[in-house]
Amino acid sequence: MSKELFIGLDPSASPIKASGISVINSVGKVVFLGKWHENEELLKIIASFPDSTDTIAIDGPLQPPHELRRCCFSAESAECPHQQTTPFKGRYCEQLLLKRGFRCFVSSKNSFAKKWMERCFQLNDFLHELALETIEVFPHATRKILFPELQGRKQKREFRTRLQVQLEGIGIKFPAPPKIYSHDELDAVLAAITNVLYVQGKTEKLGDEQDGYIHIPRNPGTHLQYII
Secondary structure (H helix, E strand, O other), X not given: OOOOEEEEEEOOOOOOOOEEEEEEEOOOEEEXXXXXXXXXXXXXXXXXXXXXXXXXXXXXOOOOOOOOXXXXXXXXXXXXXXXXXXXXXXXXXXXXXXXXXXXOOOOOOOOOOHHXXXXXXXXXXXXXXXXXXXXXXXXXXXHHHHOOOOOOOOOOHHHHXXXXXXXXXXXXXXXXXXXXXXXXXXXXXXXXHHHHHHHOOOEEEEEEOOOEEEEEEOOOXXXXXXXX
């Protein structure tokens, strides 16, 4: 790998609420872990890491289902004429996640998370305009694949503490001094880890060209030393 830094993003539904960003290097050191609001703030953070890869991993949908359009996810979506004729709601990649047992938001017109989805589409456009490649990842699946025994709600401090211990066990080195990070920040770390694995050829992609792909880690079995 010619570039040594890997970025993961966990977007929120609105710039009002902070989003997570993590930058890790190829040996698992977290060189930046924090939050951002507006795209311009995100750009400044990305620009401060010129040695990062051109690939940015995003926890969120990068495009709507092929039969729907951006208008289907706007505030005026009730007036939108587009409808899905597929036997399932949302994108094919999301259906494959569900079949694997990974619960996820489905990109449909009646989703309560439409505002978040619309922002993810816009973020993808913004990064593409900067000539950056994006991949869609799903930190929940990454966590379940790497740490199948870890159960709990990510909003709970005790769960996040255990997750950080597990991440340290596969070589992730968090910034000093020690602290327990928010679930948005830890999802960004998991997104960045998936980015490393993607570049290393250790992921599989779920989906198709019509609806896009979600990249998840290949099941490592009992060997979790992915990063170091």
